[in-house]
Amino acid sequence: MELVLADIEVVYGKRRRNHAVRGVTLRVRRGETLAVVGESGSGKTTIAKVAAGLQRATSGTVTWRVAGDDGAAGPQRVHMVFQHPVQSLDPSWRIRRSVKEPLRHLGVADDEADRLVRRLITDVGLDPEILDRYPREVSGGQAQRVAVARALVADPQIVVLDEPTASLDQTVRGRILALLADLQQRTGVGYLMITHDISSVRRLATRIAVMYRGLIVENGPAAAVLDDPRHPYTQALISAVPVADPRVAWDGVVALPRHPDGTLAVTSCPVPGPCHEHGPGLHEVGPDHVAGCTKADDPQKAATP
Amino acid sequence: MAVVDAGADLRGNVVSRLRMGNPAAVVAFAVLGTILVLGIVVPMVAGSGSVAQEYQGLLPPSLEHPFGTDRYGRDVFLRCMAAARIDIALGLAVAIAVLVIGSLIGAISATFGRGIDAVVMRATDVLLAFPGVVLALVITASLGKNPWYAAIAVVIAFVPLLVRLTRSKALEVRSADYIAAARLSGASTWQVAVQHVLPNSFKYPLVQSTLVASWAILDFAALSFLGVGVQPPDAEWGAMIAEGVGDNLLGSWWPSFFPGLMILLTAASFQVIGDWLDRRLR
Numbered sequence: 001m002e003l004v005l006a007d008i009e010v011v012y013g014k015r016r017r018n019h020a021v022r023g024v025t026l027r028v029r030r031g032e033t034l035a036v037v038g039e040s041g042s043g044k045t046t047i048a049k050v051a052a053g054l055q056r057a058t059s060g061t062v063t064w065r066v067a068g069d070d071g072a073a074g075p076q077r078v079h080m081v082f083q084h085p086v087q088s089l090d091p092s093w094r095i096r097r098s099v100k101e102p103l104r105h106l107g108v109a110d111d112e113a114d115r116l117v118r119r120l121i122t123d124v125g126l127d128p129e130i131l132d133r134y135p136r137e138v139s140g141g142q143a144q145r146v147a148v149a150r151a152l153v154a155d156p157q158i159v160v161l162d163e164p165t166a167s168l169d170q171t172v173r174g175r176i177l178a179l180l181a182d183l184q185q186r187t188g189v190g191y192l193m194i195t196h197d198i199s200s201v202r203r204l205a206t207r208i209a210v211m212y213r214g215l216i217v218e219n220g221p222a223a224a225v226l227d228d229p230r231h232p233y234t235q236a237l238i239s240a241v242p243v244a245d246p247r248v249a250w251d252g253v254v255a256l257p258r259h260p261d262g263t264l265a266v267t268s269c270p271v272p273g274p275c276h277e278h279g280p281g282l283h284e285v286g287p288d289h290v291a292g293c294t295k296a297d298d299p300q301k302a303a304t305p
Numbered sequence: 306m307a308v309v310d311a312g313a314d315l316r317g318n319v320v321s322r323l324r325m326g327n328p329a330a331v332v333a334f335a336v337l338g339t340i341l342v343l344g345i346v347v348p349m350v351a352g353s354g355s356v357a358q359e360y361q362g363l364l365p366p367s368l369e370h371p372f373g374t375d376r377y378g379r380d381v382f383l384r385c386m387a388a389a390r391i392d393i394a395l396g397l398a399v400a401i402a403v404l405v406i407g408s409l410i411g412a413i414s415a416t417f418g419r420g421i422d423a424v425v426m427r428a429t430d431v432l433l434a435f436p437g438v439v440l441a442l443v444i445t446a447s448l449g450k451n452p453w454y455a456a457i458a459v460v461i462a463f464v465p466l467l468v469r470l471t472r473s474k475a476l477e478v479r480s481a482d483y484i485a486a487a488r489l490s491g492a493s494t495w496q497v498a499v500q501h502v503l504p505n506s507f508k509y510p511l512v513q514s515t516l517v518a519s520w521a522i523l524d525f526a527a528l529s530f531l532g533v534g535v536q537p538p539d540a541e542w543g544a545m546i547a548e549g550v551g552d553n554l555l556g557s558w559w560p561s562f563f564p565g566l567m568i569l570l571t572a573a574s575f576q577v578i579g580d581w582l583d584r585r586l587r
Contacts, residue, residue, distance in 0.1 A: 054485050079489050088482035092504045098483075105491030150486065 038211035085143035220289030330581035344389030407467025415475035515579030
């Protein structure tokens with residue numbers, strides 16, 4: 001089973017239009033983790049909402065494609081883990097009720113649901129005793145484990161992780177990532193992980209899509225993108241070495257020139273050159289690895305303007 | 306090793322918790338409780354005394370008649386207590402009705418949004434454009450002179466307030482992540498409204514409803530004073546004031562003063578209790 005987002009565009013606002021996502025195509029397969037990385041305002045959270053079905057795309061389609069053997073998978077297809085764990089649990093509900101909620105809406109019998117909830121809560125490394133508490137009585141790390149348990153309890157095909165570790169401290173962060181990897185191995189769930197934290201990408205991702213100003217600028221296997229980034233923005237984002245060209249400012253979307261109707265006047269790339277006004281579109285730079293830069297074919301050229 | 310719970314004694318019972326929190330609330334509960342108990346017990350003991358004209362008219366307060374007698378020779382204390390039952394019960398009933406109806410409409414309006422929200426908001430705009438008493442007066446006058454109609458009119462006058470309050474809180478709740486999670490879990494919009502939005506935006510309307518209880522008593526008394534609520538000879542504080550004002554001019558202050566005092570004490574008690582509840586729930 002494969003979640004396919006095709007040519008997704010999202011425009012916010014009517015008069016002053018904000019083109020948050022400008023034609024994004026992504027695939028998330030069961031058993032693999034697609035990491036969407038980018039800075040604030042790059043449209044990655046919008047992509048997460050569209051993929052989860054919480055928001056309608058202005059144009060483009062979100063579809064499911066059956067591909068080969070998927071193993072046993074429940075009817076519930078997407079769930080989500082949010083950035084702020086405590087806020088993602090209803091404060092007036094006991095944790096048991098929150099974790100059980102997906103099962104209840106699927107019509108699972110109550111004792112069967114109780115059994116599943118207990119199993120999941122043990123799977124995420126918590127004492128079942130926590131089920132009788134309220135969200136305000138648990139720590140952020142525990143709450144995020146509860147949120148993971150809730151997301152996985154109904155055996156979804158894909159779980160969207162929206163900056164799952166951003167609000168946790170460093171040690172808890174590592175444990176949550178290890179937990180997510182472990183659960184993926186056991187259940188075969190697919191992750192769409194939204195993040196700006198490159199270290200969690202290294203830990204979890206099998207594929208990486210880099211977003212900049214609402215566009216995918218590079219997309220490929222995690223190892224290839226991390227070791228051999230082709231787009232100058234990816235290089236600026238990933239590499240520990242100083243930015244290739246200090247004259248190039250990878251600004252966010254806020255201060256960019258706009259057309260009178262509010263749409264952006266520049267498309268993609270602040271690097272001076274022939275494709276400054278209009279990005280060249282994605283093209284193959286390696287096996288299953290695409291980048292949106294004319295200079296991306298040649299790593300030497302990409303490093304200089 | 307034994308675990309010592311040092312706070313157990315302090316958390317012990319409702320009374321000590323009350324006392325720790327807010328002495329004004331203790332007084333308010335005591336006053337309200339006393340009036341309510343007397344309102345239930347006194348008419349049972351005294352029988353039809355509240356309506357019976359068995360004494361000399363306009364006797365000043367004395368040991369025999371603590372609140373004096375009115376111009377028809379009825380004991381003002383008995384009538385005040387008979388009225389307490391009606392007025393407090395009415396205040397509570399109106400508050401509960403307003404709370405249930407108002408918060409449900411508010412939560413639904415906020416959760417569904419768009420058309421439903423627009424209709425509800427314009428309706429509350431219209432209702433809120435009139436002062437509560439005037440609105441209640443118009444409604445009662447058009448329905449007919451009847452305490453039930455007056456109560457319904459007071460409910461209608463206060464519902465928009467609670468709708469607005471619940472809606473604004475519910476709009477905040479609606480954008481929370483747990484609402485998104487509930488949607489992903491398969492909850493319908495109705496289930497989201499009733500199971501998540503309503504319980505989490507219930508606190509402020511609950512506090513507000515105690516204030517509504519006090520305002521409802523004032524408004525109901527005003528309606529009876531103006532002659533469209535409880536009808537003579539039945540006892541009601543507002544109606545009793547209306548009957549007593551004429552005597553007031555001739556120096557007999559007690560027939561109108563004591564029902565007024567009752568209204569003041571009851572309404573003030575509800576206000577203080579609302580304040581206490583607000584602090585407790587915060």
